[in-house]
Amino acid sequence: MTAPLLSLTWTDHVTGRRGFLVVDRLVRGVSSGGLRMRPGCTLDEVTGLARGMTMKEALHYDPQSRYVPLGGAKGGIDCDPRDPEAYGLLVRYLRAMRPYIETMWTTGEDLGLTQDLVDRAAAEAGLVSSVQAVYPLLDDEATARKRLADAFAVEVDGIGLDELVGGCGVAESVLAALDRAGEPYTGTRVAVQGLGTMGGATARFLTRAGLTVVAVADVKGTITNPAGLDIEALLAARDAYGTVDRSVLRPGDRELPRDAWLSADAEVLVPAAVSYAVDTANQQRIGARWIIEAANMPVLPAAEQLLARRGVTVLPDVVVNSGTNAWWWWTLFGDIGPDAEEAFARTRRSMRALIDLVLARAETDGTTPRAAAHAVVADRLPLIEERFGWYR
Numbered sequence: 001m002t003a004p005l006l007s008l009t010w011t012d013h014v015t016g017r018r019g020f021l022v023v024d025r026l027v028r029g030v031s032s033g034g035l036r037m038r039p040g041c042t043l044d045e046v047t048g049l050a051r052g053m054t055m056k057e058a059l060h061y062d063p064q065s066r067y068v069p070l071g072g073a074k075g076g077i078d079c080d081p082r083d084p085e086a087y088g089l090l091v092r093y094l095r096a097m098r099p100y101i102e103t104m105w106t107t108g109e110d111l112g113l114t115q116d117l118v119d120r121a122a123a124e125a126g127l128v129s130s131v132q133a134v135y136p137l138l139d140d141e142a143t144a145r146k147r148l149a150d151a152f153a154v155e156v157d158g159i160g161l162d163e164l165v166g167g168c169g170v171a172e173s174v175l176a177a178l179d180r181a182g183e184p185y186t187g188t189r190v191a192v193q194g195l196g197t198m199g200g201a202t203a204r205f206l207t208r209a210g211l212t213v214v215a216v217a218d219v220k221g222t223i224t225n226p227a228g229l230d231i232e233a234l235l236a237a238r239d240a241y242g243t244v245d246r247s248v249l250r251p252g253d254r255e256l257p258r259d260a261w262l263s264a265d266a267e268v269l270v271p272a273a274v275s276y277a278v279d280t281a282n283q284q285r286i287g288a289r290w291i292i293e294a295a296n297m298p299v300l301p302a303a304e305q306l307l308a309r310r311g312v313t314v315l316p317d318v319v320v321n322s323g324t325n326a327w328w329w330w331t332l333f334g335d336i337g338p339d340a341e342e343a344f345a346r347t348r349r350s351m352r353a354l355i356d357l358v359l360a361r362a363e364t365d366g367t368t369p370r371a372a373a374h375a376v377v378a379d380r381l382p383l384i385e386e387r388f389g390w391y392r
Contacts (some may be wrong), residue, residue: 004050005071009043010096015085018078019093022050025071026104028388030133032057032325034110035075035118037086038274042078045275049074049296055373056322058380059354066333067326068137069384073105081112082241087121094125106131108328109197111274111296114240115152115162134332143334150338151331159201159235161340162324167201168344169323169351170294173315174202174268175209176355177290183267191215191264191288194273196242198294198321200235202270207231215264217273218243222260225253242273262286271298278303286312293317308368316370318377319354323347 006023020043023031033053036046054072061069077093079086090113094101101107101122107130109115122130129135129145138144154161178188188211192199195216203213212228220243223229230250237245246255261269262278263285271277272294278286283303291299291307291314299307304314327343330336336346361372 004047006100007043007047010093012089012092014092015079015089017085017089019089019096020046020076021073021097021100021105022047022075023071023073023100023105024050024054027057027069027071027384028137029104030106030137031071031073031104032106032134032329033073033075034325035077035107035113035130036110037077037079037081037090037112039080040078041076043076045297046074046076049076052296052318053325054381055318055377056325058377058384059319059322059373060326060329060350061380061384063383063387065330066335067329068134068333068388070106070134070329073107074110075105075107087117090117090121091124094122094127094130098125098127101127101130102132104133106134114197131328131332138333144332147334147338148328148332151343154338154340156340159204161343162327163197164201164204164340165327165343165347166198166321166324167203167294168205168347169326170198170202170270170272170292170320171205171209172323172348172351173320173355174206174211174270174290174292176352177292177313177315177359180356180359185210188212188268189214189264189266190268190270191217191261191266192270192272192294193217193261193277193298194242194271194295195234195238195244196273198324199270199272200238200242202272202294203231204235211268214266215261216244217258217261219258220244220246220255221258222256222264223249223253224256224260224264225250226265227252229253264288268292271295274298276300278307280306283307288312290315293320296321304368304370314369315355315358316373319351319358319369319373322354323351326350 004024010019057069215224237248269288275297278299358372
């Protein structure tokens with residue numbers, strides 16, 4: 001595995017907390033990857049996420065599309081986003097990273113941060129936009145920026161389109177896997193870890209497709225109901241961090257420990273919160289048939305090997321949660337307009353094609369879906385390099 005193009009550690013002069021930036025690869029001089037904030041964030045974590053972004057970009061490469069594939073990057077800050085010092089730290093981090101954001105790194109919301117917060121802090125840090133590095137690649141910058149702003153203003157049933165597209169992609173990954181296995185949607189039970197942006201939208205789309213969400217976990221614990229949870233009520237009762245107000249629970253809902261989602265009586269598990277949630281010890285508790293990685297790096301590699309031996313299929317994050325990133329660029333470059341149905345249709349079509357491609361490749365090669373995704377990326381990166389050049 002080659003080293004990333006750029007790797008740096010920043011220390012805040014006010015709090016002493018650390019932040020990180022890793023640019024894995026540039027395409028046409030630009031990279032893409034969100035900024036996360038969580039206590040315990042490390043350079044190694046951000047490095048792995050940046051490599052994953054390179055893969056996500058390559059997986060969505062379509063030579064007929066206006067969307068220019070970018071390189072992969074990631075930012076991280078070691079701080080609890082609930083800390084009173086978090087916002088000031090975010091502004092100082094963005095101010096320190098300004099030369100990179102202006103020239104080579106496009107970023108946005110990730111774990112612990114919302115896009116609204118990133119935008120507000122970026123403006124305070126003196127930036128035009130958190131994605132301004134891509135503007136020179138646009139045919140008509142003003143029109144493109146308005147199109148993206150209009151898309152971010154779209155709401156569907158009270159939730160912003162930018163929050164929904166990622167969950168739409170995760171849900172479509174689940175449905176594609178079920179279809180390929182010949183399993184009906186009705187009667188398929190799902191447990192979701194995390195009811196934030198990605199997990200909440202995923203739960204909504206799966207419920208509306210006919211699946212039954214029997215467990216959701218947040219920082220307070222796991223809420224379960226074998227007959228199915230009222231997902232819309234839980235979504236309406238979330239705070240900004242995805243924590244559910246327990247006063248909305250129904251008589252049949254039960255509260256269990258936070259890690260109880262792992263052993264939920266369900267066919268599908270969707271880890272949609274933190275990285276490294278499934279390890280070699282707790283994987284033994286999992287009885288589900290599929291794990292759909294909505295979060296980044298939620299299953300440790302050694303745990304995935306053990307799960308594979310037990311017949312548990314892990315659909316990898318680099319495929320499953322790539323829809324949000326792709327939607328940003330489809331919209332900005334003009335492949336789609338600021339319309340919810342158009343966004344959902346493009347997301348579903350693209351994600352289903354990717355899942356089918358990866359699972360077919362896994363069957364042909366006799367490997368895991370993750371290894372198959374890596375093989376697809378290995379096929380596509382040379383095509384991108386041949387067309388746009390290779391910046392390392």
